[in-house]
Amino acid sequence: MKNSSQWSSRQLAAEVLRTAAQGPYGAAGVYGRSVAGRALHWFSLGRGRRRLLLTAALHANEWITAPLLMKFAHELASGVWPGVLDEVKVWFTPLANPDGTDLVTGALSSGPLWENAKRIAAQYPDIPFPDGWKANIGGVDLNLQFPAGWEEAKRIKFAQGWTGPAPRDYVGRAPLCAPESRALYRLTKRIAPDMVLALHTQGEVIYWKYLDIEPPGARVCGEAMAAASGYALEDTPYASGHAGFKDWFILEYDKPGYTIECGLGENPLPISEFDEIYPAVRALLARVVLGC
Numbered sequence: 001m002k003n004s005s006q007w008s009s010r011q012l013a014a015e016v017l018r019t020a021a022q023g024p025y026g027a028a029g030v031y032g033r034s035v036a037g038r039a040l041h042w043f044s045l046g047r048g049r050r051r052l053l054l055t056a057a058l059h060a061n062e063w064i065t066a067p068l069l070m071k072f073a074h075e076l077a078s079g080v081w082p083g084v085l086d087e088v089k090v091w092f093t094p095l096a097n098p099d100g101t102d103l104v105t106g107a108l109s110s111g112p113l114w115e116n117a118k119r120i121a122a123q124y125p126d127i128p129f130p131d132g133w134k135a136n137i138g139g140v141d142l143n144l145q146f147p148a149g150w151e152e153a154k155r156i157k158f159a160q161g162w163t164g165p166a167p168r169d170y171v172g173r174a175p176l177c178a179p180e181s182r183a184l185y186r187l188t189k190r191i192a193p194d195m196v197l198a199l200h201t202q203g204e205v206i207y208w209k210y211l212d213i214e215p216p217g218a219r220v221c222g223e224a225m226a227a228a229s230g231y232a233l234e235d236t237p238y239a240s241g242h243a244g245f246k247d248w249f250i251l252e253y254d255k256p257g258y259t260i261e262c263g264l265g266e267n268p269l270p271i272s273e274f275d276e277i278y279p280a281v282r283a284l285l286a287r288v289v290l291g292c
């Protein structure tokens with residue numbers, strides 16, 4: 001993929017610290033370590049009572065969501081929406097899968113972990129390497145790791161042939177066995193946000209339900225995000241409807257949690273499409289931050 005190696009987890013870390021320092025009431029820290037030992041960064045902006053958690057790039061070849069979220073954070077920190085940070089506190093985990101992202105962008109292209117990933121990928125010749133890689137560097141799909149119907153996710157994915165480490169769709173040995181998912185789970189428990197949004201690509205769709213659970217306000221806010229962005233509000237397809245981050249959040253808290261499928265095309269969406277994708281994502285996130 002062209003130009004993607006200009007973007008890496010190392011670059012993101014610097015950007016996080018700059019953004020948190022720039023924003024009013026900004027704070028930043030590390031909420032865990034990836035398989036390769038990379039820091040998992042969080043930062044927050046604002047001091048309001050309403051608490052949001054916005055996460056991105058849990059899937060490696062959907063890494064464009066990280067710079068999309070960072071651009072929004074920059075705008076929020078620089079006061080584009082005056083006064084809003086007195087009303088809300090927004091937590092960001094912009095790069096939930098740093099190793100996988102570095103694999104797909106080319107920032108990680110040698111060494112034992114890369115070789116292991118290449119060996120895993122060789123068992124799936126129909127999936128391009130590294131462009132088809134969604135998982136963490138160990139071959140676990142981080143959005144099939146959460147304790148919400150994990151056994152059912154396992155049953156479905158095993159029946160589809162995803163029975164071991166793979167570029168995508170492997171649920172792992174147990175819920176939260178991948179350090180990146182476990183860290184996000186623990187951070188979320190610590191924050192206890194009122195709402196979570198997880199940015200993925202692609203499809204221009206907002207998924208808002210887990211099973212038939214409909215948390216108070218979830219439909220109204222989903223409709224507001226859909227109206228702001230032009231994205232479609234849809235029920236999650238059953239085969240991918242378990243063990244995701246938003247599924248667990250909805251089940252655990254009975255509060256709104258969303259998966260946002262940004263942009264249209266084939267993953268990884270090229271960074272050249274950033275400017276085309278951003279306006280809808282910006283409108284959607286602004287709707288949530290301003291209160292829907």
Ligand SMILES: [Zn+2]
Nearest residue numbers: 059062200201
């Ligand atoms: Zn995804």
